[in-house]
Amino acid sequence: MSSAPLGVFDSGLGGLTVVRALRARCPAESIVYLGDTARVPYGTRSAETVVKYALGCARVLVKRGVKALVVACNTVSAVALDALRIELDLPVMGVIVPGARAAVQAAGGGAIGVLGTTGTIASGAYPRAIASFSTRAEVIAMPAPLLVPLAEEGWVEGEVPRLVVRRYLEPVLARGARALVLGCTHFPLLRAVIDSESLALAGKLITIVDSGEAAAVDVESFLKERSLAAPLGERGRLELYVTDLPKSFAEVASRFLGHEAENVQAIDL
């Protein structure tokens, strides 16, 4: 079982930032990734619709014999994790609990800002997860939907992303956040702007927590504890599946993944 791949899925390509973090931390693990590019984005949809779509994605990966499922999508992690665990007979890990835990550690009892899609923020999943690690941490949650198209279009530097990021961060930092969670897989692409604007607005360094990176840390521990980790020294393979394959796919995917996206196959759900 330990040499079986990890299944990772997301509403689209954003989850490739989680794949990137997983491959950096667990290079021996093979990964089968499914991006539901035919129905992206999930962040603006109802919880019922997200659960339905997520189950469809998960079943595709289960059929491919994965040993555990990593839900790279914050929106799915926020609203569909319970449904997936009830329906599926394998370990299911999300990105929100790892992100929340890392933020509580980083904030040292101070307030925690969370940026996410409208759906993730409306779900209240981050405040709930943070409260399970610290009963006193104040959470300032801010929907930041425009960061998604900026990341997808590659508008990650210059005046426009700076002004957009500033508009979302200003009220969060004005309330004294000491850590900031990037609660959407797209946001790490805007990391440079988020770093510089948070420094400019707060006048000091704010710890930025990438939920995808935090999840990769937790996945590594989990696989070791359960003796499910791939044998050291192996080099994990990466298989990419998407439900729709627009022409711009390769370009956007390589930006998220950090290297060329090879062997991408389109499947119908």
Place this chain on the structure above:
Amino acid sequence: MSSAPLGVFDSGLGGLTVVRALRARCPAESIVYLGDTARVPYGTRSAETVVKYALGCARVLVKRGVKALVVACNTVSAVALDALRIELDLPVMGVIVPGARAAVQAAGGGAIGVLGTTGTIASGAYPRAIASFSTRAEVIAMPAPLLVPLAEEGWVEGEVPRLVVRRYLEPVLARGARALVLGCTHFPLLRAVIDSESLALAGKLITIVDSGEAAAVDVESFLKERSLAAPLGERGRLELYVTDLPKSFAEVASRFLGHEAENVQAIDL
């Protein structure tokens, strides 16, 4: 048949700007609107996927006894109109040919700029339609994907939309466009910024063509010619269906429609 409703569909809520134009021009017509909010946006998807989704939407409306179909979505009009006409046994009208005709008239032989989603621009549908009305009109087509989330989020004034609009318009107007087509149903919400930035950049008034308004003009003529127009003096009803109903729906819909969205029903495709 003349008292049967018109069927209008779109990938989401953007088509409500077309409904608004139709109701202003043909107040006697009843309209059944379907917004595929569970799968919005279409503009970034492959042609095959758009055709599949569009046929699904159209069949829902045909079952409700509509007398003609108005495809409010530019992306669907660009890639799926032929498929719809082959599959369906009723008149099917899009927004691109009306927009192209109005632009050719407005440009007086000069160049025509077109703003649209990535999918609409990549399809080449506007240049083809424009060429069918004028063999010498130069077309400058520009994908402007960020205008969609700006319109949906209500960021329609201030520095961010101004800078984004300017970035898209600058290369179009530098090449001397004399008319500008808003080739996406979302863009009329940014009309004020587009008007002022095009004036500032070009130094003179550029005719802005709203494809939805142009389509409403064509629909009115078509219904009269075919004796399909609703009896004058009637007051048309509006029924709204969506495939997903997020909480923010009513707010966004009223912004597109220009009045409260009532009697909205969610259906499953």
